[in-house]
Amino acid sequence: MTIEHASVEIARKPWGRLDLRPWSSIDAATDPVGELWLERTDKSAPNPALLLKLLFTSQPLSIQVHPNDAFARSIGLPNGKTEAWYILSALPGARIALGLNRHLTPQELRAAIRDGSIADLVQWRPVAQGDVIFVPGGTIHAIGADIVLAEIQQRSDTTFRLFDFGRHRELHEDSVVAASEAGPPPTQPPPRRLTDARLVLVASSHFVFERIDLQANSHWGLQTDREAWILVIEGEGRIGRANATVGDAIFMESDSAGIDVGSSGMSILIAYPGPDPVASFLQDRSERMTKPTDALSGSEIIEVLT
Structure with missing residues (x-):
């Protein structure tokens, strides 16, 4: 976890x-x-x-x-x-x-x-x-x-x-x-609306890639039984104990976390192993979510020599 x-x-x-x-x-x-x-x-x-x-x-x-x-x-x-x-x-x-x-x-x-x-x-x-x-x-x-x-x-x-x-x-x-497959690319299916909040961008055998748009001041739960990467692309909020704003990323694996969305809303990209979207991944907890108290520190930065 x-x-x-x-x-x-x-x-x-x-x-x-x-x-x-x-x-x-x-x-x-x-x-x-x-x-x-x-x-x-x-x-x-x-x-x-x-x-x-x-x-x-x-x-x-x-x-x-x-x-x-x-x-x-x-x-x-x-x-x-x-x-x-x-x-x-x-x-x-x-x-x-x-x-x-x-x-x-x-x-x-x-x-x-x-x-x-x-x-x-x-x-x-x-x-x-x-x-x-x-x-x-x-x-x-x-x-x-x-x-x-x-x-x-x-x-x-x-x-x-x-x-x-x-x-x-x-x-x-x-x-x-x-x-290489030296020819035209395969046809890409269009994004698919899963719920009001969830848009499935890609669903493949290797990963599912979604955009999730959350309303201002709302509260949600994430539940995953596998690894998942989360990237904030708009707004800000709190994911688990981590304060997260544009450009911040969170890694989860076989765990659950609350999301408390800030006053400007929040949009995230999320990716996890495929092939199919996980229907129960996101739950609306706006009526019963309470905010955690301790926040994780920001990201560590490492130089890669290439």
């Missing part, structure tokens, strides 16, 4: 940002931060199956692909990397790429990687705040500039690059050809 205010690990990237507000007060100084990894505070605990990140882009990331479970296991890895993105903010003209415009043969894919034409063969699409994108393992994809997003993923950092926008990092032609 666990409820923790998540620690924050910093990953500095050339495509990142110096200003992370309002999602974090971390001062990036002159070294851009590309990712914040939200992790267990208890470093002796086993790693959760899912990893929650915040990404901040000022330049496009590489065009890349992650392996699915079958390919990952064929090369000795425990699992692949399926992920989903929730767009927290995006400037006009911001875009992502998902899949290809048409199916390519292995020979065509190799040629497109070698001559750089793959950048024109991916399906670029505009994005705006509130969009959700599901990226199954094996899907060629990219995140463009001027985006802040929350990413939930299988715990894996295996990435094969096809194109790097002039940054001259290694490309992984053979692995890309072996691991």
Whole structure:
């Protein structure tokens, strides 16, 4: 039984940002931060199956692909990397790429990687705040500039690059050809309203990803029989004994917690292992909830050298 205010690990990237507000007060100084990894505070605990990140882009990331479970296991890895993105903010003209415009043969894919034409063969699409994108393992994809997003993923950092926008990092032609579904992306079902408060963004075999919108000054209960990541994206409140505001994350596992919502309401993203939404996950306790007294301290911050 666990409820923790998540620690924050910093990953500095050339495509990142110096200003992370309002999602974090971390001062990036002159070294851009590309990712914040939200992790267990208890470093002796086993790693959760899912990893929650915040990404901040000022330049496009590489065009890349992650392996699915079958390919990952064929090369000795425990699992692949399926992920989903929730767009927290995006400037006009911001875009992502998902899949290809048409199916390519292995020979065509190799040629497109070698001559750089793959950048024109991916399906670029505009994005705006509130969009959700599901990226199954094996899907060629990219995140463009001027985006802040929350990413939930299988715990894996295996990435094969096809194109790097002039940054001259290694490309992984053979692995890309072996691991990718070199064609259009699978159809993504639209978000599904589960209750007035709960919107299911993605329901997959690897995780369920929801947005939950809670009214001002309301009281709720969370009950989970598995791990769950919670990220506050609007407003503020109290989750268990943790005061939580925009950018704060909470990890729960096989536990229950009360939520006391602040005067401006609160919206959270929550992710937990799939495949199906848990109907009893959230209970309205506005008539009988009492507030706890002791608050947990804020997040620990750790630098990640990448």
